[in-house]
Amino acid sequence: MKRPGILGRPSPAEIRPRRVRLPEAWRRPLAVAGGVIALAWIVIAVAAPLLAPHDPLAQDLPRLAPPGAGHWFGTDQLGRDILSRVMYGARVSIPLTLLLVALSVLIGGLLGAAAGYFGRWVGETIMRVADLVFAFPTVILAMVVAAALGASLANAVLAVLVVAWPSYARVTRGLVLGVREREFVLSGRLLGFSAWRSLRVDVLPNVTGPIMVLATLDIGTALLLLSGLSFLGLGAKPPSPEWGAMVASGVEVFDSWWVATFPGLAILTVVLAFNFLGDSLRDALDPRTARAIKERAL
Amino acid sequence: MSPASASSSEPGSGTAAQGPTAPAPRGRTGRGPRGSRRPLARFLARRVAVALLLAVAISLVTFVLTNLVPGDPVAANLGQRALGDPAIVAQWRADHGLDRPLPEQYLLHLEGLLHGDLGMSQQSHRPVRDDLAEFVPATLELAGTAIIISLVLGVAFGVIAALRRDRPSDHVLRLVSLIGISVPTFWLALVAFYVFFFRLQITPGSGRIDPGLSPPPQVTGLYTVDSALAGQWDVFASAVGHLLAPALVLALYTIGLLTRFTRSAVLEVLGQDYVRAARAKGLPGRVVLFRYVLRPALVPIITVAGLAFGSLLSGTVLVEAVFAWPGVGQYAYKSATTLDLPAVMGVGLVVGLVYLVINLVVDVLYGVIDPRVRVS
Numbered sequence: 098m099k100r101p102g103i104l105g106r107p108s109p110a111e112i113r114p115r116r117v118r119l120p121e122a123w124r125r126p127l128a129v130a131g132g133v134i135a136l137a138w139i140v141i142a143v144a145a146p147l148l149a150p151h152d153p154l155a156q157d158l159p160r161l162a163p164p165g166a167g168h169w170f171g172t173d174q175l176g177r178d179i180l181s182r183v184m185y186g187a188r189v190s191i192p193l194t195l196l197l198v199a200l201s202v203l204i205g206g207l208l209g210a211a212a213g214y215f216g217r218w219v220g221e222t223i224m225r226v227a228d229l230v231f232a233f234p235t236v237i238l239a240m241v242v243a244a245a246l247g248a249s250l251a252n253a254v255l256a257v258l259v260v261a262w263p264s265y266a267r268v269t270r271g272l273v274l275g276v277r278e279r280e281f282v283l284s285g286r287l288l289g290f291s292a293w294r295s296l297r298v299d300v301l302p303n304v305t306g307p308i309m310v311l312a313t314l315d316i317g318t319a320l321l322l323l324s325g326l327s328f329l330g331l332g333a334k335p336p337s338p339e340w341g342a343m344v345a346s347g348v349e350v351f352d353s354w355w356v357a358t359f360p361g362l363a364i365l366t367v368v369l370a371f372n373f374l375g376d377s378l379r380d381a382l383d384p385r386t387a388r389a390i391k392e393r394a395l
Numbered sequence: 396m397s398p399a400s401a402s403s404s405e406p407g408s409g410t411a412a413q414g415p416t417a418p419a420p421r422g423r424t425g426r427g428p429r430g431s432r433r434p435l436a437r438f439l440a441r442r443v444a445v446a447l448l449l450a451v452a453i454s455l456v457t458f459v460l461t462n463l464v465p466g467d468p469v470a471a472n473l474g475q476r477a478l479g480d481p482a483i484v485a486q487w488r489a490d491h492g493l494d495r496p497l498p499e500q501y502l503l504h505l506e507g508l509l510h511g512d513l514g515m516s517q518q519s520h521r522p523v524r525d526d527l528a529e530f531v532p533a534t535l536e537l538a539g540t541a542i543i544i545s546l547v548l549g550v551a552f553g554v555i556a557a558l559r560r561d562r563p564s565d566h567v568l569r570l571v572s573l574i575g576i577s578v579p580t581f582w583l584a585l586v587a588f589y590v591f592f593f594r595l596q597i598t599p600g601s602g603r604i605d606p607g608l609s610p611p612p613q614v615t616g617l618y619t620v621d622s623a624l625a626g627q628w629d630v631f632a633s634a635v636g637h638l639l640a641p642a643l644v645l646a647l648y649t650i651g652l653l654t655r656f657t658r659s660a661v662l663e664v665l666g667q668d669y670v671r672a673a674r675a676k677g678l679p680g681r682v683v684l685f686r687y688v689l690r691p692a693l694v695p696i697i698t699v700a701g702l703a704f705g706s707l708l709s710g711t712v713l714v715e716a717v718f719a720w721p722g723v724g725q726y727a728y729k730s731a732t733t734l735d736l737p738a739v740m741g742v743g744l745v746v747g748l749v750y751l752v753i754n755l756v757v758d759v760l761y762g763v764i765d766p767r768v769r770v771s
Binding site: 127225228229232233234235236237238240241243244245248317321324325328329330331341344345347348351352354357358360361364365368369372373376 | 449452453456570574576578581583585589593705706708709710712716717724728731732739742743746747
């Protein structure tokens with residue numbers, strides 16, 4: 098899905114001096130593992146109604162039954178099948194996380210590109226706001242925002258968005274600053290491109306690679322933050338089968354270990370899969386591209 | 396967003412967060428006699444000035460955030476019956492200064508801050524300053540222990556992985572560090588608590604010391620230090636025991652982060668010509684590693700460690716909730732969910748300032764290690 102977007106576009110030699118063929122990168126064990134796990138979760142999310150053995154909300158099973166033949170992951174304190182809830186949980190967490198990261202990329206990327214391209218006071222204003230967001234630890238800021246907006250999953254997403262966009266703004270700005278003065282951009286302007294067209298046609302395609310790496314790695318972080326807020330009771334409301342909230346319900350029945358363990362493992366595997374993918378993606382791109390992110394973020 | 400992703404791709408942001416705002420006398424440092432003699436002092440002064448500006452900005456942001464969001468502290472704090480009585484509601488708003496215009500509220504807030512007055516918590520009915528004085532040391536003790544553990548293990552693992560690049564140990568460490576940054580902290584805390592306390596009974600339970608013991612006389616607020624100062628070794632042992640499990644859980648994420656960054660930083664330096672030259676002239680491996688490789692590699696590592704401290708402070712909210720650790724995280728959570736505005740502002744301010752100080756320390760260390768940073 099992302100292949101042509103990341104590696105298929107022509108780009109200036111300084112940023113990506115040699116092209117790496119994607120199949121090579123995908124053949125690495127970590128990339129394969131990440132891809133398989135991520136794909137499996139997406140299939141589970143899409144096909145949960147077909148795959149799940151029980152209704153995730155029905156409370157008609159024996160309570161706190163340990164994992165066994167009937168219920169592979171056991172049942173919770175309300176007599177709900179945990180396997181089914183974990184499967185349906187993928188429909189809650191994964192799309193929301195992807196949406197969250199997409200929105201962060203869009204908002205942070207646009208603001209960062211504007212800051213880098215237009216410079217001066219537009220850039221300064223945007224970057225100072227980003228700096229301020231960076232001045233707070235993410236969970237605490239997100240917690241305050243989520244609590245103030247009222248506990249709900251949508252507000253939790255909004256809260257994570259508030260803390261998520263600045264890293265994209267900063268990285269995009271740095272990359273755009275690097276590309277802005279290049280000859281092909283200048284010649285575009287001389288040929289009569291408007292600022293917006295120049296930004297869209299000449300600049301943005303050349304900064305998407307590093308941004309995509311950051312976004313892939315960010316999917317994991319966003320999921321951790323979102324489920325963390327739900328764990329604290331600031332996100333999903335019961336009886337929604339959200340993984341963070343499910344782990345939280347396991348705290349109440351501490352000796353029934355399975356109640357918290359399986360939803361936690363679900364979070365872990367999804368985050369791990371996207372971190373594997375992001376890591377491999379970064380290696381697949383030229384190492385100098387990865388370094389470009391670092392250097393230009395300064 | 397969170398330091399995990401932010402730092403994984405931009406290890407300079409600790410500096411970057413403040414760099415551009417610096418009222419930098421561009422290009423002059425180093426030329427004049429004063430500049431050339433004391434570039435570090437000038438660098439420091441500049442950084443402190445920026446930090447002070449940011450501190451004021453942080454106070455403004457905490458204020459705006461807690462006031463402009465559509466939460467109603469009246470509804471969160473008064474019961475249903477009291478809410479029905481407009482007189483009680485108006486009285487409550489007047490008592491807490493909520494009936495004044497916002498700019499006036501901010502100025503009053505700022506004036507209070509300068510006198511060290513953070514307001515009264517609406518929940519505990521105590522000054523926020525006293526609440527924070529009680530909870531901040533607990534969190535600092537936890538986060539401080541965790542960052543020490545992460546620095547030692549993370550840097551060591553990263554160096555090993557770099558030196559043994561593409562060998563099995565490198566792959567194992569890569570996997571471990573990736574798992575480290577992927578584990579949900581709150582879940583790991585729960586698993587650790589269940590396995591080590593509930594099942595194996597190796598670690599003590601929740602809290603900072605055993606329930607039977609009384610806290611040591613307060614000097615620093617850090618139980619380990621205070622009990623050692625007072626010579627109460629049973630309290631000391633208990634405090635260390637209680638600290639280990641949550642600190643390790645908290646550290647795992649930063650260990651993963653630091654391992655990855657140290658590895659790439661060291662690898663980058665290992666490829667430099669001067670390292671090859673040092674090896675070629677027959678210097679012992681240890682000398683090459685510590686003098687030629689680790690020192691330049693330390694610059695990105697320190698930046699990431701500074702950012703990692705921020706993520707540790709975030710992680711404490713979740714870990715404290717599981718281990719019933721009476722720190723700022725728990726306090727922040729309680730005050731955020733009850734919309735206890737003075738308390739939330741106090742936490743935001745203190746945590747923001749701690750973060751600022753860490754960034755300042757990182758910047759200064761940066762300047763000490765890398766002379767180029769001082770003059771640019």
